Amino acid sequence: MTATDISAPAAGGQPTRRPRRGGGPARTTNRITPWLFLAPALAWLLVFSIWPSLNTIRMAFTNAKPLGGNERYVGLENFALILRDDQVVNALLNSVVFMLICLPLLTILPLLIALLVEKKLPGITFFRTAFYTPVIASAVVVALIWTFMLDDRGLVNGLAQQLSFISEPLPFLTERWLIVISAVSLTVWKGLGYYMIIYLAALGNVGKELHEAAAMDGAGAVRRFTAVTLPGVRGAMLLIAVLVCVAALRVFTEVFIMTGGTGGAGGEALTMVMLIQQYSRGFSGDLGYASALSILMFAITVVPLLLLGKINSRSNA
Amino acid sequence: MRITRTTLVTGVGAVVATALLAGCGGESSGGSDADGEITGSIRFQTWSLTPTYTEYLNGVIADFEEANPGTSVELLDQPGDGYSDKVLSQASTNTLPDVLNLPPDFALPLAQQDxxxxxSQATDLPATYVEGSVEAFRFAGVEGVYGYPWYLGTDVNYWNSQQLDACGLDSSAPPATTDELFEQAATMAQACPENYLISRVPGLGDFTLEGIDILNEDGTEFIFNTPEAAAIIDRYAEAYANGEMPPTVLNSDYLGNSQLFTEGKVAWTTGGATAIDSFEENNPSLKDNVAISPALNISPLYVQGVSVAADSQNLATALAFAEFVTNTENQNEFAHIANVFPSTQGSDGDTYFTEDDGTPSAQARVTGFESLQTAEVLTPYSVNGAMNDYLGQQIALAIRGDISGQEALDTSVEKLNDLLARQ
Incomplete structure (x- = not known):
């Protein structure tokens, strides 16, 4: 018998009481405490995230209207309508093209900028600030400024005509793919600084000794970038790719402001979120159909995330 | 303090359940007696009227409270943007104010859902208000009248006289019909390629102006895809192709047109009688350079009303106050302050609305009041935002020349009928 055998009778002959499992007030309080800390966040999540998501799924199978009344289950009718709706095909294509152009630009350009401003040179803080400034500007204000610049009589067309690059103004705000490209330009310009900061943090974790060792082995700047820097920031790059994918598929403000909320002639530059907004707003909004579109949107957002996850796991293997 | 697991689970469960249920809305709790005593507190919601008209509104409230001891009215004013969303959220959570300012298109879906x-159960409306304004709150398929008519509005034409005169046109004889509009737009485009006369695309109102029916008689089907309507669109498309309209007109909405006018980029816009003041305030160079004329063809009629929530806990007070706000005396006073037009009978005897003192503001008011006598509601109230958006998109395609006007209308009618059936 050892001194630590608590089941053994104590010196006075009285048996030592084994602590009760989970019954005592002290143990209960200890268990409850973490939940009390979590409760506000959980309640918030439940009310503003989980409950609306579940409700959206429910409504997608109904003819729900904002004011209620005569709501009934319609099965897969809303999803069948999606298949027949030309606007959905258009909007889906616009959103995916927007994402496919934004993805490489916003994954690579911020890395190059981060490499430029990473160096500790006099006045480098000015450039870091300059690149980050668009991030803190209001998306609506920025979109309005770009709209003025890209107008037929705006700065861009005016300059291009004065320099004789073009004879007629380019319809940046009225032609489908030019609207998409204009919106991509705005998004990239506004997003560079944000992703640059993430890369700067990641670059700070790449050991200098690795660069020095590679240099001693005769590696040039390009080789050091591909063999040392890129593997060092791979995690950040994947994170940024995921963030860009999700944000780009949900593009709304840029195209909405640039097209005056119309999505261009024929609504041909509408994005998925604009389409959802179009159907869900107002007293007679079609919440059932808008919910079905939201579920489609969610499913489409998940695809690139799964792909990127797959790429990540293969790289780790 | 001892906290047991049961207490905790019960407490958290109660909080979460309350939070969830709070967002679920529910059935209307039912109102009080309309013939009851006029007493107690009510809330009165206006739409973008403060701070400009706060003094007037507080005066009306004070007069009502003095005439009805034991009552109190709380004034709520909502911003201009997003008012329909605000009313929608109030209705879906059963928190509609007792008395609220609503135009008929907002009142229709609320009336349909009780x-x-x-x-009309409480007041003899035709005895007080002009017939057209009462009819605006009487909806097909719903028995009754769902708002006291308040102030009325219409559009008049505003022309940049400086631009018109400089571009070979006569600002003292601006276009009076759509035909003249297109003729003069062509003249202006030739004389001043940098300026535009027209900066709008047609909509359902333009079809009504030309006598084209938008809906069938029982309001169940859109029927505006006629060759006459297609010809209107094709005419705009021709003007667009000839450079008589700015390219961004394809994206512009109604506000875009008046904004361009304020900036001096286009020579014509439409607006209410008060618009002249904001034009001159936002662009002082327009002062004394704006010619005013009645709207082309038929003038549009805009109606604002005061409705009463069915589940008001002080229904008698709410009804009495809504009637008080919209009585002849209060409407006349408001119309003088706000440059709008009263919906009560006998206002045409008020020289304020009929005599022009030579100021642009008075000219706009008198022109508007004359137009009001023949003004019509141009767009059916059952047309919602998604329908307007789709039609606008198709018309824009036709104006750009991608499809014909008839194709745009046929596609739109098919889609709008689908949306109407799903309402």
């Missing part, structure tokens, strides 16, 4: 009280 959120509003049929005020």
């Amino acid at each position: 959120f509003l009280y049929d005020v």
